[in-house]
Amino acid sequence: MIDLHYFPTPNGWKVSIALEELDLPYRVVACNIGRGDQFKPDFLAISPNNRMPAIVDTEPAFGGEPVSVFESGAILQYLAEKTGRLLPTDPRGRLQALEWMYWQMANQGPMCGQAGHFRNYAPEKIEYGIERYSNEAHRLYRVLDERLAGREFVADEFSMADILCWPWVHLREHHGQSFEEFPQLERWYEQLLARPAFERGLAVGLDLVKESGGMDEEARRTLFGQR
Numbered sequence: 001m002i003d004l005h006y007f008p009t010p011n012g013w014k015v016s017i018a019l020e021e022l023d024l025p026y027r028v029v030a031c032n033i034g035r036g037d038q039f040k041p042d043f044l045a046i047s048p049n050n051r052m053p054a055i056v057d058t059e060p061a062f063g064g065e066p067v068s069v070f071e072s073g074a075i076l077q078y079l080a081e082k083t084g085r086l087l088p089t090d091p092r093g094r095l096q097a098l099e100w101m102y103w104q105m106a107n108q109g110p111m112c113g114q115a116g117h118f119r120n121y122a123p124e125k126i127e128y129g130i131e132r133y134s135n136e137a138h139r140l141y142r143v144l145d146e147r148l149a150g151r152e153f154v155a156d157e158f159s160m161a162d163i164l165c166w167p168w169v170h171l172r173e174h175h176g177q178s179f180e181e182f183p184q185l186e187r188w189y190e191q192l193l194a195r196p197a198f199e200r201g202l203a204v205g206l207d208l209v210k211e212s213g214g215m216d217e218e219a220r221r222t223l224f225g226q227r
């Protein structure tokens, strides 16, 4: 059984979608990041960077004690290697999927995250921050759009690279982006949205949002007051 420490956000959706695609049994353990669950000692023991998602697999494919994994890229690679799916076996295809995984983790996630922050959450409108990160988000949307020209998926076949990149495009308006200039991206996005596992993965934990209290003062302090 896999415990998924989770709140419905783009990084959380990567794992819920992957688990649905792989049809692996899992349990959701709520991690309400607006109320500080990410700082609880039991959670920090599996995710020392106080960020979700994280998983605990009681039945690792390599046997032995339960194993915990944090960082969504590492989690998807772990699940792909456990199941022999979502990571091409041909070495060149595998390399491409890994390249785009690192691209997502080091570029799309952090930069779009900053764009979303300055556009939607910063207490003051700081034009420099809004412009700098919205432009960077735009550049990254263009990079992915160009990658998808003439190809169905991010790597040569459907892979974890698609699952890692897709949830961030799902929140494009939050980053100040639209599909107007990115037709390849729109085609790829719609094609994946039509997969039942994507629909199921996106719906995981919607009740947690309702119960969470939303982005109130406590959530702002908890999320944006860290040092």
Ligand SMILES: N[C@@H](CCC(=O)N[C@@H](CS)C(=O)NCC(=O)O)C(=O)O
Pocket (backbone or CB within 6 Å): 009, 010, 011, 012, 033, 038, 050, 051, 052, 053, 070, 071, 072, 073, 105, 109, 222, 223
């Ligand atoms: N690189 C990490 C990023 C995870 C991350 O930033 N998670 C956010 C929610 S999307 C979080 O847990 N935030 C809690 C906090 O900021 O304290 C991953 O991909 O797993």
